[in-house]
Amino acid sequence: MKMRSFLMPILRCLAVFLLIMPFSKANADGVPNGCMQLIVGMAPTSNSMRGELRLFERARGGDWSAVAGPFPVLFGKNGLAWGTGLAGQNEPGLRKKERDGRAPAGVFEIGQVFGYEAHLPAGGDYPYRQVTEADIWSDDPHSPNYNRHIVIDPKNPPDNYTHEKMRSGDFAYHWLVEIRHNSDPPVPGAGSAIFFHIRRGVNRPTTGCTTMAQENLVKLITWLRAKRHPCYALLPANEYDEKWRSWNLPSPDAFRHAPQAGSPSLPR
Numbered sequence: 466m467k468m469r470s471f472l473m474p475i476l477r478c479l480a481v482f483l484l485i486m487p488f489s490k491a492n493a494d495g496v497p498n499g500c501m502q503l504i505v506g507m508a509p510t511s512n513s514m515r516g517e518l519r520l521f522e523r524a525r526g527g528d529w530s531a532v533a534g535p536f537p538v539l540f541g542k543n544g545l546a547w548g549t550g551l552a553g554q555n556e557p558g559l560r561k562k563e564r565d566g567r568a569p570a571g572v573f574e575i576g577q578v579f580g581y582e583a584h585l586p587a588g589g590d591y592p593y594r595q596v597t598e599a600d601i602w603s604d605d606p607h608s609p610n611y612n613r614h615i616v617i618d619p620k621n622p623p624d625n626y627t628h629e630k631m632r633s634g635d636f637a638y639h640w641l642v643e644i645r646h647n648s649d650p651p652v653p654g655a656g657s658a659i660f661f662h663i664r665r666g667v668n669r670p671t672t673g674c675t676t677m678a679q680e681n682l683v684k685l686i687t688w689l690r691a692k693r694h695p696c697y698a699l700l701p702a703n704e705y706d707e708k709w710r711s712w713n714l715p716s717p718d719a720f721r722h723a724p725q726a727g728s729p730s731l732p733r
Contacts, residue, residue: 494551494552494553494555494572494711494712495551495552495572495708495711495712495713495714496551496552496572496696496698496712496713496714497551497694497696497713498525498526498713499525499694500693500694500695500696501522501523501524501525501693501694502520502521502522502688502689502690502693502694502695502696503520503521503522503523503529503695503696503697503698503714503715504518504519504520504521504575504685504695504696504697504698505518505519505520505521505534505697505698505699505714505715506518506538506540506675506697506698506699506700507519507699507700507701507702507705507720508540508544508545508699508700508701508702509701509702510544510701510702510703511544511545511546511558511559511570511701511704512543512544512545513540513544513545513701514539514540514541514542514543514544514670515537515538515539515540515670516537516538516539516540517534517535517536517537517538518534518535518536518537518538518675518677518681518685519531519533519534519535519536519720520532520533520534520685520688521715521719522693529714529715529716529719530719531715531719531720532688533684533688535720536677536678536681537667537677537678538664538675538676538677539664539669539670539671539675539676539677540567540568540670540671540675540699541565541566541567541568541670541671541672541673541674542566542670542671542672543565543566543567544567544568545567545568545569545570545699545700545701546558546559546560546561546562546565546567546568546569546570547559547560547561547569547570547571548561548568548569548570548571548573548646548647548656548659549561549569549571549646549647549648549652549655549656550569550571550572550573550574550645550646550647550648551571551572551573551574551696552571552572552698552712553569553570553571553572554571556571560655561646561647561655561656561673562654562655562656563604563606563654563655563656563657564672565656565673566672566673567673568659568671568673568674568675568699569644569646569647569656569659569673569699570699570700570701570704571646571698571699571700572696572697572698572712573644573645573646573696573697573698573699574645574648574694574695574696574697575642575643575644575645575689575695575696575697576642576643576644576645576648577592577593577594577614577643578591578592578593578594578640578641578642578643578686578689579593579594579595579596579600579614579631579640579641579642579643580593580594580595580596580639580640580641581595581596581632581638581639581640582595582639583595585686585687586640586683586686586687587687588687589686589687589689590689590690590691591686591689591690591691592691594614596631596632596641597632598619598630598632599616599617599618599619600614600615600616600630600631600632601614601615601616601617601628601629601630601631602614602615602628602629602631602657602658603615603627603628603629603657604627604628604629604657604658605627605628606653606654606657607653611651611653611657612647612648612651612656612657612658613651614631614643629658636663637662637663637664637665637676638662638663639662639663639679640662640663640679640682640683640686641660641661641662642660642661642662642682642685642686642689643659643660644659644660644661644674644675644697646659647659656673658673658674659673659674660674660675661674661675661676661677661682661685662674662676662682663676663677663678663679663682664676664677664678675697675699698712698714705717
């Protein structure tokens, strides 16, 4: 009798868990309810190196409204592959890998902004770090700091350590916005150092980042607000059409009413 009394609460909890588990799994992927700023990247196909970017906002629990875009952007030189973030990691098909020349597809949180300047562009209000020669982003799958921002002694860098300098003098890295792919925790070899940054030319794709003209990147940076929990959704057009409802993305109809890239201002 004592054993039965002891087991009954456990069995009831287990029964409740089994009932809600399918619901939780079904709603695990997609844009979280707390995300109220969404960057949407769209590629014509999974092998496209070009696409468009749009910015959307919503009130908590409300519908998405387009506030800027489309901006022309460049993706990986080999197109897209499924990444690891808020959504995408459970999809069948090609997976993002280190140095595969593909941008990660899926839904991702936006991390920190990095840059060469002492402050964000005018109007910016987002977590920011001015980088120096000591700031690097590890792309070495064998490093315990893989896909992490770390600070080193630039006069005595670690041995046998590949890295991507965050302040190399390259104009394309003047502003970097972290796309949190393969971050929690990083899986060695699954892809690293994924950012929004300035494009190197209208025909220069990346090894995995999303790039655009400087004025459009600055517009994106000054729009970001940490309290609105911004996210990035990047998908080929056919996947977007299939997933927009289940992933809580803007309706494709919203794209037809999106403001143009030259919109004079964005809501705060």
